[in-house]
Amino acid sequence: MVRQQLKTSLRVIFLLAALITVLFPLVWIALASFKTAPQLNDPSLLFFEPSLVNWKFVLEAGILQAAGRSAFVATVTVAISAVVGSVAAYVISTYKTGGSATKFGILAAQVLPPAVLVFPFLTLSYVLGVNDTLIPLIFAHLSFVLPVVTWFLIGFFDSVPRSLEEQARVDGFTRFKAFLLVVMPQVYPGLGAAIIFGFTLSWNDMFYGLILTPPNSTILPVAIAGFNTFRGVELGSMSAAILVAVVPVVIASFFIQKRLVQGISGGAVKY
């Protein structure tokens, strides 16, 4: 009895410690975004009169526009990845295309540092005359989002019984219709998770954004880094900008946490 209580309390203490570790930086950033420059010099200051000066500055600096561009790039990237990734994952799962090596082969590109790919992307964008648009960035993001989405979905397709598709074909549908009407709905939960996961990958990328976006229309992570100026880090403004970037991701992660584990553990989902 006492042992049980001790165990429970230890568990609670551990969880609280973990929670504080994760939340503390967020809370600190949130507070900092409402502090004026002098107040920022006192990190222990918990109660102060909040000021909107940082937020005003950040909004005037075009942080929302940068966030909009990030959202646009992430949305297009994920939309393409969802369509191409679903079909690819289905084929790899059903026909074992390329054998078992494929499943891991698709992730091989992830091993390369992005620096290896960024130069070809940049050169190509000049050759094709799209260097002042967001197109090169979308393709660069596809290079890592698409494989991850595909890999993530293979496990989900693996768990769909083959007979479902065969049944639909006997029931009078073409292969494609059977895939669309019967197989796809079984992987929707996985697809939803893959979409959110892919979105955050694109949303968080800074490296490609730094090099491939035109200087006057940059994306959110690059804009945030921009607050590290030659006069030093604009801590207050940067905090406000970071919050803009973090909040959507935290909300998204909350919704996909369960599916994320399923996807990573090979899609062991009961249909």
Next chain:
Amino acid sequence: MGTVRLESVHKAFGEATIVDGLDLECPDGSFTVLVGPSGCGKSTTLRMIAGLESVTSGTITIDGTEVTNKEPRDRNIAMVFQNYALYPHLTVLENIAFPLRATKTSRDEARRRAQEIADSLGLGQLTHRKPKELSGGQQQRVAIGRAIIRQPSVFLFDEPLSNLDAKLRVETRGELMAIQKRLAITSIYVTHDQEEAMTMSDRMIVMRDGKIAQQGSPAEVYGRPESVFVATFVGSPKMNIISGVLNKGHFASETGESWQVETNYSGSALLGLRPEDLRIQPNPSGGATITLIELLGPRAVVSMDFYGNKLTSVVASGDLGLFSSGDRVSIDFDPHSAHFFDSATEERLN
């Protein structure tokens, strides 16, 4: 309505031949059961008829139209899979109505027909449920409902009862037969269970190694098996086989016992006796020793050791008082009931 005809159909996966020159005809409205041990090619045959498996050579015709290379959807068939393959994301009603989405049936018409079928199958109250909220027997009926709604030329069943428990299996068997008789749709049914094959079929096709071992009515196959394989595969408990020599109307077992029989063949042979045809008498100097007695209600199965050979006999439970485990018995049979097979080819002799 449709007659299904297979002509010298072959199926090979790489080097391995699964179905080897199958000729088969299922007349319009018949209930044909393909039965055999696992790996005999029965499921592959069914899947070729469905169009889910390509045919290596040969032709398949349904209702006079060649369908060998046609897509499943162009064959006007319905199929019930072993795991029912109900669409998990759809309700019972939507599952039953689903095949109509492939046709130009209006939504209202589809719902009305699906509801009618659901009612006729006793699923009327469950139409809004998802498949996982149903019992095995109910899922089975949804699968049948979905097969019926298409009004197909041919029903194909791939071991549809094997996921049900024994009691439900017998009930569903009856329901399935009643539905088939009512609709009079040509049905081809695959099972590894010889008892299911015997009770359900008009025509029973026993397969082995991709070939037909024997076909005919269940009574024919049971009463006149053409080989030792069919003789021992069909019937439960299985047929007793005793090896020996036939000579001038006598059969002498290798162990020295001799019986009078009605056949003129001479030479070494295998004697086949159905357990219900094998009579036993308590006899202290008999050749067989009782090893086990299993009571099955009105009848009992008596297992015996006969010079290292296991024999079984079915006796009336009322006679059980005469026997107990360890007793010696002599064995005997009516000469009419004996089956003889060639020792070498295992083909039927009489």
